[in-house]
Amino acid sequence: MNKETKNNSNSVGLVERQYFSFAESPNEMVLENGERLGPITIAYETYGKLNTNADNAILITHALSGDAHVAGYHSENDDKPGWWDFMVGSGKPFDTDKYFIICSNVLGGCMGTTGPGSINPKSGEPYNLNFPVVTIGDMVKAQKQLIDHLGVKRLMSAIGGSMGGMQALEWAIEYPEMVASVIPIATTSRLGAQGIAFNEVGRQAIFADANWKKGNYLNHDCNPAHGLVVARMLAHITYLSEESMHKKFGRRLRDRERYGYDFSSDFEVESYLRYQGESFIQRFDANTYLYITKAIDYFDLNRDYGSLENAFKNVNCKFLVISFTSDWLFTTAQSKEIVKALKINRKHVSFCEIPSKYGHDSFLLRNEDMEQMLESFLSHVYDKPKKL
Amino acid sequence: MSSIKSEHIRPDLELIAGLVKDKSTVLDLGCGEGELLHKLIQEKDVQGHGVEFSDKYIYSCVNKDVPVIHADLNEGLDDYPDNSFDYVILSRTLQVVKRPDIVLKEMLRVGEKCIISLPNFGFWKIRSQLLLKGKMPVTKTLPYHWYDTPNIHLSTIKDFKQFCQNKNIKIINQIYINNDRSNKWLANLLPNCFANLAIFTIQNGT
Known part of the structure; x- marks a missing residue:
């Protein structure tokens, strides 16, 4: 652990996960598929302070494997800070001296928000696959309840990468009067066949694990760990780029001089992926993986609103769309589709494809260009919260 | 608040800004660091955005709160419907695109009027370098060498006018500039020889 980082004056320091519950019976939340879900608990964290006008709030929406813990540490013994620590804090792009930052774990998640692993109050058992299939729209609808609860009338910005970007777009469309700006990063308005295919292979890996027990593993006191490891290993490859993998691992062997002529991990890249998979299962739930990839x-x-142009017809905020050169999972072409639809609607949109070697994961890594752009974009929104 | 001042922008951009009507819609192609759009948005309440190829310039635009799209002009303006802007501006950029004729056609499709500034390769200093020294000209306006220049389609004022005539493009305004102020009257008298930069406002002929 890097003590210096933890004691860094720019770190938000020790933070606490908070909870908000709503949708108690008979006021359950109606989901996109028509089912009702309740009660719902949302785990969230906030950084900085909401000002008296309540117009300095920024919602960060997380990606598939993320959670509400964006910045700081939960305890003195934490090895790592939150997943976007370099972005959130005093003097950082999401400057906690100016802004009030919110991030919540998505509906269907496994980091404190109601999901398939939560107890179904009707049965007293975990939901497992009885948990309804939720959508990105449902996740945002639940976030809206939290934002209302926090007393925020209008978000200064909704921002997220990958699946987080999908939520940010959904915010702009569904609650146009509630967001002043949206920053979708490395995202898309719809996944292509390739993206769906990768998700499906991940799900099949989980289904194929004998410990999955048709989703009821919690009742059997077991865990489809291997299936989830394989799903994560595959997904992790899609987050990198050929160049970054080559640079990081090449064909280097792990702890040996020559081939083992067996099936232990010869190559460094193999053991790296296994390590990634193993650490993922420590914090992630297999059923949640199924639900979120489905969402x-x-x-x-395009499908939900007839066309992408139509989807953005009533949006009422500034957009900053960002993609990365080496991202082959959520490509620049996909970002450009979003930009084109916004342009046709004459919305205030800026778009930049940032040069980066690190593939889809680029948005999670330090990048001076991204940080500078976000900082200046946000400061302009902050300076003119009323005028668009 | 933004501390960027719009007073000190390139003189040709200043002149272009003067041609744009208040509250109009503007597409600035190759907008660079967004100086012109920033001025137009601040002073003329213009609605519009820039298109820029260099990511470093994009950052400068975002820093000025100028909406900008990262794109390559050579890939066309397919994203824009016909007549979607009052003005499409292209300053000192026509000579770097792969097909100036196609870019101009696209500009005229997308904009009601187009404002174009271009360096004049018929400028006397350029002519004399080629004629007397027998070398490819290097000037203040065109400072590159033959081997590293991005300017792959240089033209003279005469060339451009002839092009417009051939393509039935109407020139509705022209401004000739000479860096040397004393020769201003000469630039207007014999522009193809004494103006080093020209600004044309064009639209489709009927």
């Missing part, structure tokens, strides 16, 4: 697959603004 990503279903997300399709």
Whole structure:
């Protein structure tokens, strides 16, 4: 652990996960598929302070494997800070001296928000696959309840990468009067066949694990760990780029001089992926992986609104769309589709394809260009919260 | 608040800004660091955005709160419907695109009027370098060498006018500039020889 980082004056320091519950019976939340879900608990964290006008709030929406813990540490013994720590804090792009930052774990998640692993109050058992299939729209609808609860009338910005970007777009469309700006990063208005295919292979890996028990593993006191490891290993490859993998691992062997002529991990890249998979299962739930990948697959603004142009017809905020050169999972072409539809609607939109070697994961890594752009974009929104 | 001042922009951009009507819609192709759009948005309440190829310039535009799209002009303006802007501006950029004729056609499709500034390769200093020294000209306006220049389609004022005539493009306004102020009257008298930069406002002929 890097003590210096933790004691860094720019870190938000020790933070606490908070909870908000709503949708108690008989006021359950109506989901996109028509089912009712309640009660719902949302786990969230906030950084900075909401000002008296309540117009300095920024919602960060997380990606598939993320959670509400964006910045700081939960305890002195934490090895790592939150997943976007370099972005959130005093003097950082999401400057906690100016802004009030909110991030919540998505509906269907496994980091404190109601999901398939939560107890179904009707049965007293975990929901497992009785949990309804939720959508990105449902996730945002639940976030809206939290934002209302926090007393925020209008978000200064909704921002997220990958699946987080999908939520940010959904915010702009569904609650146009509630967001002043939206920053979708490395995202798309709909996944292509390739993206759905990767998600499906991940799900099949989980189904194929004998410990999955048709989703009821919690009742059997077991865990489809291997299936989830394989799903994560595959997904992790799609987050990198050929160049970054080559640079990081090449054909280097792991702890040996020559081939083992067996099936242990010879190559460094193999053991790296295994390590990634193993650490993922420590914090992630297999059923949540199924539900969230499904939500990503279903997300399709073109289908939901007739066309992408139509989807953005009533949006009422500034956009900053960002993609990365080496991202082959959520490509620049996909970002450009979003930009084109916004342009046709004459919305205030800026778009930049940032040069980066690190593939889809680029948005999670330090990048001076991205940080500078977000900082200046946000400061302009902050300076003119009323005028668009 | 933004501390960027719009007073000190390139003189040709200043002149272009003067041609744009208040509250109009503007597409600025190759907008660079967004100086012109920033001025137009601040002073003329213009609605519009820039298109720029260099990511570093994009950052400068975002820093000025100028909406900008990262794109390559050579890939066309397919994203824009016909007549979607009052003005499409292209300053000192026509000579770097792969097919100036196609870019101009696209500009005229997308904009009601187009404002174009271009360096004049018929300028006397350029002519004399080629004629007397027998070398490819290097000037203040065109400072590159033959081997590293991005300017792959240079033209003279005469060339451009002839092009417009051939393509039935109407020139509705022209401004000739000479860096040397004393020769201003000469630039207007014999522009193809004494103006080093020209600004044309064009639209489709009927």
